[in-house]
Amino acid sequence: MLLKKIVIAEDDDAIAHMVNMSLGDAGFLCLRARDGDEALKLVKAHDPDLLVLDVMMPRVDGLEVARRLKADVMWSRTPILMLTALAGIDDQVQGLEAGADAYMAKPFDLREMGARVKALIRSARRERDRNPTTNLPGSRAIDEEIEGALKSGKPTAVVHVDILNFDSYADSIGIARSEDTVRSLGQWLLDAARVSSGGGAFVGHIGGSDFLAVMSPEHAEAFLGAAEGAFDAKCSSFPGEPKNLALVSAITHTTGLTLNGGADELGRQLGKAMKQAKAADKTGHVTYAAPAAPAAPAAPA
Numbered sequence: 001m002l003l004k005k006i007v008i009a010e011d012d013d014a015i016a017h018m019v020n021m022s023l024g025d026a027g028f029l030c031l032r033a034r035d036g037d038e039a040l041k042l043v044k045a046h047d048p049d050l051l052v053l054d055v056m057m058p059r060v061d062g063l064e065v066a067r068r069l070k071a072d073v074m075w076s077r078t079p080i081l082m083l084t085a086l087a088g089i090d091d092q093v094q095g096l097e098a099g100a101d102a103y104m105a106k107p108f109d110l111r112e113m114g115a116r117v118k119a120l121i122r123s124a125r126r127e128r129d130r131n132p133t134t135n136l137p138g139s140r141a142i143d144e145e146i147e148g149a150l151k152s153g154k155p156t157a158v159v160h161v162d163i164l165n166f167d168s169y170a171d172s173i174g175i176a177r178s179e180d181t182v183r184s185l186g187q188w189l190l191d192a193a194r195v196s197s198g199g200g201a202f203v204g205h206i207g208g209s210d211f212l213a214v215m216s217p218e219h220a221e222a223f224l225g226a227a228e229g230a231f232d233a234k235c236s237s238f239p240g241e242p243k244n245l246a247l248v249s250a251i252t253h254t255t256g257l258t259l260n261g262g263a264d265e266l267g268r269q270l271g272k273a274m275k276q277a278k279a280a281d282k283t284g285h286v287t288y289a290a291p292a293a294p295a296a297p298a299a300p301a
Contacts, residue, residue, distance in 0.1 A: 006052060006117065007052070009057065010054045011057045036059050036062060038059075039053065040060065040069070047075075054082075054084065063094065063095065064098075066080050081103075084106065102120055131207070134183050136204055137205070156216065157252070157254075158212065158251070160211075160273075164281070166245065182208070186211065188234070196215075201219060227249075254266065273286040
């Protein structure tokens with residue numbers, strides 16, 4: 001994975017060096033800005049995962065940098081950790097109102113700073129990568145979830161869920177109403193995952209009517225049973241003519257797969273199982289079965 005980038009806007013060389021070394025040792029790529037104007041240029045040039053921003057800087061101060069970034073539709077999502085020697089409540093309120101997402105007073109503990117940096121980046125990435133229709137995690141979060149499952153080595157079920165014949169149905173009812181249908185399905189899948197796993201499953205929205213869930217293998221059947229039951233019970237309430245719609249799903253497992261090439265193999269297995277599920281032309285699911293190994297040749301008489 002690419003290194004996460006942080007712009008450190010700090011005019012004090014000693015503090016900037018200390019922060020750079022600490023975050024660099026934690027695995028971040030740090031870019032230094034010595035004043036507010038340079039900070040704005042670096043953020044716009046590199047689209048960092050976080051801006052560490054000193055309040056009192058030459059040319060453009062930190063408060064104005066925060067205001068300009070938060071007022072720009074492209075850069076308003078960049079999380080800002082504001083640093084300052086001004087520790088009063090009024091100063092903190094002023095920084096937060098200018099657009100800072102978190103505030104640390106100097107001197108600060110480097111361990112606390114590292115934890116805050118990681119938490120801000122984690123939260124910002126989670127919010128950035130949500131599907132606008134369902135508010136569920138999107139493609140990047142799905143990739144990271146699968147990567148984590150492969151890294152852990154724990155047996156994990158991966159489930160691809162889709163609505164059969166959805167494209168033609170969406171064309172007939174229009175974008176707004178088809179998005180309402182997808183939004184409803186997303187909520188049913190989330191509810192089914194929570195009930196079947198006790199809250200330990202992941203549900204993401206790939207796009208369109210495609211969803212992907214990651215969970216312990218023992219929960220997959222119960223999850224799909226609940227999702228299929230909800231779909232069949234409520235499908236008739238969809239707008240237009242939903243009679244040709246069906247909820248089809250594919251299941252596979254991470255057993256025997258590693259981080260090296262495992263995600264691609266999961267995709268191949270899900271594709272084969274989904275093809276079979278759609279061929280049935282009704283609500284249901286198929287679990288991928290590996291081809292049987294060829295029989296050993298008979299020993300010569």
